[in-house]
Amino acid sequence: MGVFALTGGATGIGAALKGQLLAQGEEVISVDIREGDIVADLSTTEGRQAAVDGIRERAPEGLDGFIPCAGLPPVARPLSLIASVNYFAVVDTVAGLRDLIALKRGSVVIVSSNSAPMASAGDPFVQACLAGDEAAARAEVETRDGHTAYAGSKRAITMWMRRNVVDYAAAGVRLNAVAPGITMTPLAEQVFADAELGQAMKDFGEMTPWGGTAQPDQIASVIRFLLGPDAGFVCGAVYFVDGGTDAMLRNDDF
Numbered sequence: 739m740g741v742f743a744l745t746g747g748a749t750g751i752g753a754a755l756k757g758q759l760l761a762q763g764e765e766v767i768s769v770d771i772r773e774g775d776i777v778a779d780l781s782t783t784e785g786r787q788a789a790v791d792g793i794r795e796r797a798p799e800g801l802d803g804f805i806p807c808a809g810l811p812p813v814a815r816p817l818s819l820i821a822s823v824n825y826f827a828v829v830d831t832v833a834g835l836r837d838l839i840a841l842k843r844g845s846v847v848i849v850s851s852n853s854a855p856m857a858s859a860g861d862p863f864v865q866a867c868l869a870g871d872e873a874a875a876r877a878e879v880e881t882r883d884g885h886t887a888y889a890g891s892k893r894a895i896t897m898w899m900r901r902n903v904v905d906y907a908a909a910g911v912r913l914n915a916v917a918p919g920i921t922m923t924p925l926a927e928q929v930f931a932d933a934e935l936g937q938a939m940k941d942f943g944e945m946t947p948w949g950g951t952a953q954p955d956q957i958a959s960v961i962r963f964l965l966g967p968d969a970g971f972v973c974g975a976v977y978f979v980d981g982g983t984d985a986m987l988r989n990d991d992f
């Protein structure tokens with residue numbers, strides 16, 4: 739059986755994925771700020787290093803897959819935390835584990851969002867992320883709003899994934915992303931409860947062509963597919979799991 743590591747395994751999509759992988763007999767190393775095999779704050783460089791070191795120690799023979807799932811919602815404050823956790827922690831942990839994943843020709847599934855296309859590629863916050871300048875990205879995002887911080891962080895990490903597909907493939911690592919729509923997790927509950935964004939988010943959920951919102955297991959099962967042998971030639975894909983919302987909003991763009 740395989741060895742997988744993930745961040746954000748304490749609740750929501752990460753916890754559902756951990757449960758599914760364990761149920762199919764895989765070994766799972768879970769990193770989270772709350773609880774897990776490795777407790778680390780991924781908003782800091784020290785926490786990211788502790789996560790990478792802890793995973794290396796537990797999987798010296800390599801990883802079949804890595805899923806940097808930890809993320810913060812648009813209502814998280816300060817906004818700079820969203821930049822650090824949703825973008826920089828993902829890049830640093832994926833890069834820090836790259837050789838370990840390559841040992842097993844493993845794969846990475848980035849957890850994007852169907853909000854990613856709502857931020858423009860040229861947005862200064864997105865550009866500061868892609869330039870790898872965490873201080874500049876954190877400063878820029880503090881002048882913006884929660885939606886831009888969240889969608890921008892997901893836009894940037896998805897562009898980072900696509901830009902790195904060739905290089906990682908040459909090294910023996912398959913990169914893909916899943917882009918969920920609203921999924922009923924503690925993160926979504928925080929947004930629903932927010933005075934400013936809650937109603938807009940509920941209205942957005944009601945527009946879903948297939949109806950309703952996702953359950954964490956419906957996102958986790960697609961991540962599990964992308965990690966596994968049945969998706970062995972899927973490389974560089976952004977897989978929307980959002981009940982048709984992205985297709986509704988951007989039907990000619992894919």
Ligand code: NAD
Nearest residue numbers: 746748749750751771779780781808809851920921923925
């Ligand atoms: P969640 O809040 O249930 O889970 C997020 C996990 O990340 C938590 O266990 C939390 O403790 C952990 N985490 C947060 N900050 C951390 C830090 N600094 N260091 C380490 N761990 C930290 O949320 P979720 O909905 O399961 O989100 C999982 C991923 O899915 C996120 O990247 C999120 O952006 C993405 N996503 C969620 C939705 C949704 O509607 N729920 C939609 C699109 C994308």
